[in-house]
Amino acid sequence: MSATPDTVTTPTFQLDGEEIPFQPGQTIIQAALAAGKYIPHLCFHPEFKPHGSCKLCLVKISGRPAASCTTVAQAGLSVESEIPEVQDKRRTLVQMLLVEGNHFCPSCEKSGNCMLQALGYELGVMSPHFPQIFPVRPVDASHKEILLDFNRCILCELCVRASNEVDQKNVFALAGRGISKHLIVNSESGRLADTNFSATDKAAQVCPVGVILPKRVGFAIPIGKRKFDLKPISDPGASAGCAEHAEGGA
């Protein structure tokens, strides 16, 4: 008997007690987001290969911690996500990102559309907790259409990947090591104006925080009425499993 799509049993795993169907090869976060179940994430983007660096998508699989973006789904797995132990660790990770960069939400054009800020709200981050590191990261305002404010960079590499894989321009790369790791621009001067970067590039659309901002568009939607001001990031209507929503308000 030939199997029709209706009779084929799609394999499933359990996420916080709920059955999540998956296609073979999908990672846990891919299957969860496709099924409308939110798992926090920053460096993951549905259009790109899982990266596994921010670790916000940490879950417990059969009692062991793992990054859900890089762990391939298997039938019968028991995945715990919204449990206090995991949420605590995610909260600490957000706090680490907050002290690593210079994040001043009230004056940031991305406020309300920023995934880091939204995750802070989602996870109940009331303070940065750790002593601020205060890195020195000058802004690059050289480009006529785009402002780069490196102070807010969380090193998710989405712009690096977008510029490389989609735009095929390699405008961005990472330099340095450890806490000195930072985003750089591909030109001898180090300035964005001296690259072939354009505001229509994919790389200009994917930043989950407020590093890559279009110029001359400011506060078009008032703070308080922006994406995550209206709905939390975990709401299927707000995230829909996509990082791209984050720049919608600009």
Place this chain on the structure above:
Amino acid sequence: MTIQNKAEIIDAILARHRDKPTRLMQILRETQEELGWLSKKTLSMIARGTRQPLARVEGVASFYSFFHTEPLGRYCVLWSDNITDRMLGSVELMREMCKKLWLEPGRVSEDGLVSVSSTSCTGMCDQGPAILVNYRAIPHMSSERVGQTVDLIRSETPVSKWPAELFSISDNIRRRDILLGNISRPGDALRAAIARGAQPTLDEIKLSNLRGRGGAGFSTGLKWETCRNAEGSGADPEHYVICNADEGEPGTFKDRVLLTAQADLVFEGMTVAAYILGARLGMLYLRGEYRYLLDHLESVLARRRKDKQLGHGILDHAGFDFDIEIHFGAGAYICGEESALIESLEGKRGVPRNRPPFPVTQGYLGQPTIVNNVETLASAALITMKGGEWFREIGTEKSAGSKILSVSGDCTRPGIYEYPFGVRVAEVLADCGAAAENTQAVQISGPSGVCIASDEFKRKIGFEDLATAGAFMVFNNKRDMFLVARNFSHFFAHESCGFCTPCRVGTTLLKNCMDKIEAGHGSEYDINEIFKINHLLQAASHCGLGHTACNPMFDTLQKFRPAYQRRLNSLAFEPAFDLDKALSQARQMTGRDDADAHLKNTMEVKA
């Protein structure tokens, strides 16, 4: 140097490496050796030559501590900053050197002559304090040697003309067993392998129970079998053999001695592996600190090529083609992690890969690859000659064979000790001249390993008890175990690759926490913070560096808590901010450091 000269030099180096982007590490190293440092213009030329974006080349150059993208003095002095160097007075000697040269640590002198700063452990712990001058190792630093090197630098004597005895490195082999006592002739293992055949030789390796000597202890036979069974892919299917000689774990220096005293045995092990896997290329990834070994190793390789132990048709066995290249690391501990090492060999930033896939199926250039420790490969060569049964009889049931320990710290006979597995810590202490009653702790397997206290000295070296990559650092009763842990916290913060959030930020927060406690601003709150960060690092880090980065603090807090407690200012919370310290820049600018230049109450607290 004119721009034309510079371009010619870079072109020659690029040509030598056939403009291959995978050779970027070697291209950068050789260019820096010629030009002194790597300017943006230089990197730009290399980027064009290797046909990759400048930012990517810049990203690689800035990842490795030994590549300099800022102008560097004509003499670059780096003091090894392991705790064992510090215990031998490195901090004071470095200060003395800076004073004599009128220098601030980390800054290039006004005339561009010299810079003095520190670097992670250089693998000379048994003959420290050690320095690197233009990346050449000088052990046994003393006040006298500081004076001597300062004179040589001031007189601008080229390092190649410095007295040879300054660069004399000792093996300090104190106890030999099967590896260091090996007297087989080069080629013996290869002849045994060819006589037996590839599969039967692999069977012997499996029978021997040989486990990886880098610390993780994975079965070597299983690794080789999985790799042998994996198909190469793409237009250029290959299998690769990599020898991991990126011995970066502070306190470890056994691979340096193995490569000095038993280089043939190591290369023989690689060649046997190649015979089993059908590999044609092997790579020895040697840490940049061991640059001085290059001439010796190249001459051994050249002799082996001449004797048909490498090259086409090895030992006249048709189709057995294999050669070995030496690649240098450039000051990045993380490259000891096998997938980061492979990235580095491919000319990239040394960032550990997401796994699976594992290197045995998709390693170097996506092809099946084995990465083995120096000592593992030497052991495999012995097994090939003497059989798996012989080997598994040595050591213990779960840990077959011998283990080479790098012994340093508070003992009268530091150096290299090879024992059958199962030796007790107390026996090693007795052999190296560390009186048990005067010894308070031993750091086994370096900062990422475990710190044991005197009531644990009956424990055994072996995978079933104290697994180790070889470091064995001894601390006597007078040592402050807090300072040991603090030194290790700086090490991990410096060596974190920065890929994942918990390790990148967490190691720096830990370092700052330890510095805060040392400065007398610590409280019980900070101790709790250390435990909290430890939990996160264990659960969420991308690789072993992050998983183990808190071990030194965790162990010493469990076993030597008074070392922390006597530093704590209060049991509640103390801010890290120190108003008096905040004025230090003003004091420096005005050249004052007298009592009136300090805030009164801070002085009173300190007094």
